Amino acid sequence: MTTRYRVAGTDDFTDDSDRIICEVDGLEIGVFYVDGEYYALANYCVHQGAPLCEGQVTGEMAVDDNWEWQYDHDPCVVTCPWHEWKFDLETGVNISDERYVTPTFETEVEDGAVYVLR
Template sequence: MNVCPHKGAPLCEGPQCGTTAWDGGGKFISCRDNEIVRCAWHGWEFDIRSGASLVDPDVKARTFPVTVEGGNVFVLA
């Protein structure tokens, strides 16, 4: 479903993006380009493949298997 588990926002309104992470040496770096969907309402970030929240992996957005055939995306619900 197209629902953020935090407050029910439609996840399709948020960007597909990357995130930032600490590099272990005192800097934040950009990483995981196009692997994250960010909720447009409150900024919660979810892994596109697993649906897991980056902050608390026990909180998950619902995911569905998909295939791409001839440029068409099929959702296998």
């Protein structure tokens, strides 16, 4: 059974790339607002238990068709503040090794409130 938890108002997110870390049903979850979308993932790095959601949110460098480096906003990743492991905000997958995944949660927005489904 899925339960919907109100975690914040949309106006609690002050700007793009903002986040709120909260407790939902005994689990600490980071809710991110990036480019008009909300993402939620466990505030726990699967590497050594660091507070993952306290890390920097960025895109990544990628090589284009001409073999030149370019900054790509997709995927949007959060970088673990302890050992710099990077996880895709949407999927929770480590961008260097798909074996490592942090749990993600569906979000909903209704009447100016942001909800996490768990």
